[in-house]
Amino acid sequence: MTDGRRLVDGYRLVVFDLDGVIYLIDRPIPGAVEAVGRLHAEGRAVAYATNNASRRSSEVADLLTGMGVAARPEEVLTSAAAAAELLGDRYPAEAPVLVVGAEALRAEVRAVGLTPVTRAEESPVAVVQGYGPQVGWSDLAEAAVAIRAGAAWIATNTDRTLPSGRGPLPGNGALVAALRTALNRDPDVVVGKPSPELFATAARHAGAGRTLVVGDRLDTDIEGAVRAGLDSLLVLTGVSGVAELLAAVPEQRPTYVSENLAGLFDPAAVVRVPGPAEAAGWSAALRDGRVELSGAGRPLDALPALCAAAWSVAEPVSVRAASPEAELAFAALDLLAD
Template identity: 45%
Template sequence: MTADAALPLLARGAPRRPCEVHDVALLDLDGVLYVGPDAVPGAAPALEEARGAGMRLGFVTNNAARTPQEVADHLTELGIGAAAEDVITSSQAAATVVAERFGAGAAVLPVGGPGVAAALQAAGLRVVERAEDSPVAVVQGYGRDVGWTQLAEAVVAVRAGATHVATNTDATIPSPRGVLPGNGALVGVVSTVTGQAPVVTGKPDPAMHAECVRRTAARTPLVVGDRLDTDIEGGLRVGAPTLLVFSGVTTPAVLLAAGPQARPDLVAADVAGVNRVHPAVQPEGDGWRCGRWTAVAGDDGLRLSQDGAGPDDGPDDGPEDDGFDGLRALCVAHWAAHPDDSAAPAVTAGGGAEVAGTLSRWGLAES
């Protein structure tokens, strides 16, 4: 193992723009390209810039409600050109798993939006509506209109012997109104009543990203997402570098406490991070430095400080601070000291109102 390979992932940065290094971006949708019906500001021009640099785009979503064509149409409406063959949904992954296990023509009960039933039919399975139709499996995915009636049919079918397959177990989804219940919350209802844990086919299971890699013939893919437990862990499990964006559900405080299975290679405010150089985090004395920021891990937690040097005057002469250099230093300091832990550390400011204010903005106010 090289010395560089031994560093915590975030320490290495990206001395060249990811869009110039990676041939395909495997992009999550909810929280990365749109929140609810609306595009994340700047997403469309950022992806157009990435395409201009030679990066191709694949869209990988745990949201099972819509068909690939509907997803592609929505992205195109938002200014992000996409075709159905560019989209991989968790419904498609679930349908493949069920078809391989039970064979073509098997009866399956869908629970969720129209994308679930459409994926099952496309895989050659027979869609049924009632537990009395003796389905061999129940495939449950997100749907805005899922209610008691569908959940009750799923419970009866699973208790009668059907295999419970969940397209994903995301407990929450982002929305303009804040965090809302995701598919995992309703999957929990069925599994609690039946006592049966579901088979989960969406991210972080590597099948979805692996399928997108196969479709795009990617050689150096980059996984881009807003969730640690699905996008980042999924990327790690498929062996691809990852970029975490803060336009969705993950906060800096949650990132800092991430376990080793969910630590990204890069972080950015939004998907425009594929078009910028990312600074390295370098060891300095007892701590780790990124630009003007230094973080030191001790027995009582982390201490973050900032010097007065300009962004181009620091020892690493790195790119201009995008607002997250201090967070990068904190994460690397904590992960280097606790490579196998996922506990949330205490963080204190090493002087100055700007440092304290930054910690507060990140939800890491002094303990």
């Protein structure tokens, strides 16, 4: 940031995505435990919003606490709970719902008074589909039969991938895509991000004051924040990288970018995007259909100028280094230059 203030001081509530921001699968991302602990020590409101439907809020809170992040179930908003709440509002008590996903999703369906089932012949009123590592062909087949018979189709989220220590792995969106192909139709409702409900709910719980959303994915976390009318911080510890950032459509553009959660507290570790075309020693301009970066400085400080140039045109553009320092910056930002 250019004014020397801490980013976090401008917000009452910080809402974190989990996978790719706080942890990768079951291991905390370096610095995340310390960052959340610092927020708690300062008395700041914290919430967690996750599209992962394989754990209940209490399980997520226990997982976080086990990693050293003190978390309460009421601070955790999951797409599984939101989907179950939607179904509970829509259907009478004990109505059968075919659940495709993990046991956590079944538990959320039971918690709202509905009856989880596994086969289409049990005449479910709806199919709810969430991520589960054991979901297989037979589960998708039962869902397809039930939906063709008239059951509503609710997806907890459509994340194409989920982050892991080995790189992105197939997410619920990949499984939804299989059903979409088989049925030649989209789900009736997608509950999780980028729909704004999870973030809007968190902001309502916090009351008055500004909310900052912190995420690692442009197509879910950041777009969800934009739809909810909230500021957002993209951290580069998960799925979306700088190349994807420069190609982002308007509804997926963050307010700020940081390499990690240090950007919440260190003004030098976060930048606002887009920024001036010439600043912090860098200059970016469109030349011959490419974004050309010249000058010298810290790699992160080049992002505001790069975003300003790349976002000034409708189509994604490639980048080119016009100085040796720019080549080093591209390497540090994992950008492939022409």
